[in-house]
Amino acid sequence: MAQALKVISPVVGGFGQDRAARYEAKQLEAQGKAVEAQGTxxxxNxxxxxxxxxxxxxxxxxAQGGSNSDPGAIRRAAKIESRGKFNEEAALFGAGEQAAGLRNKGRAARFQGRIARNQGIMQGVGNFLSSGKDAASAGSSMLKVFGG
Structure with a gap:
């Protein structure tokens, strides 16, 4: 029984860490989408x-008796429009960059989860192989106890 736990525990732990990492990745990706929507x-606005x-x-x-076609009015309007467009693009760019960072963190979390899962499997296999002699004697003892 103890040998089985030595084999199974790391595998189960690795799979648990993988699931937790996938959940974290989904959360980060959802945050990224929220940040992009906020930027939009x-x-x-x-x-x-x-x-x-x-x-x-x-x-x-x-109201001051001027005209929209007045060169000064056109220049002021163009300046306001260009600054507004710049601020608009800056908001979109900042949100996009922040969202990309969150997506990258999500990918990293998934990768760490896969590493933990594979590490758990390898540790479980290693424990099984290192306990080969003990497992064989435990198996023969079980056969004696339960018949076979």
């Missing part, structure tokens, strides 16, 4: 804010 929402600012700029320009 942030970029949409920036776009909406820029559109609001441009509308306010147009209203202020017209």
């Amino acid at each position: 929402r942030q970029a949409e 920036i776009r909406r804010n820029v559109q609001g600012i441009l509308g306010d700029l147009t209203a202020a320009t017209v």
Whole structure:
């Protein structure tokens, strides 16, 4: 019985670590998707804010008796749009990079789980092979006890 536990325990432990690592990887990947979605929402908010600012700029320009086709108004609007676009892209890029990091952590967790599983199997096989003489004598003792 003790020999069987020496063989089975590392194998079961390795498989348990593998399952835990796969669960952790799924959690990390879900976090990555959430981060990407948050970046997309942030970029949409920036776009909406820029559109609001441009509308306010147009209203202020017209209220002062100016025109949207005025070179100064066009220059200000272009500057606001370019900064807004930059901030929008920065939000998407930052979220994408963070999500990629979480996906890489997930891959690493899966890899560590596979290593733990294989290590458990190898340790169990090693324990079985190293106890060959004891296992053979235990097997013959069991045959004597239970008949055979």
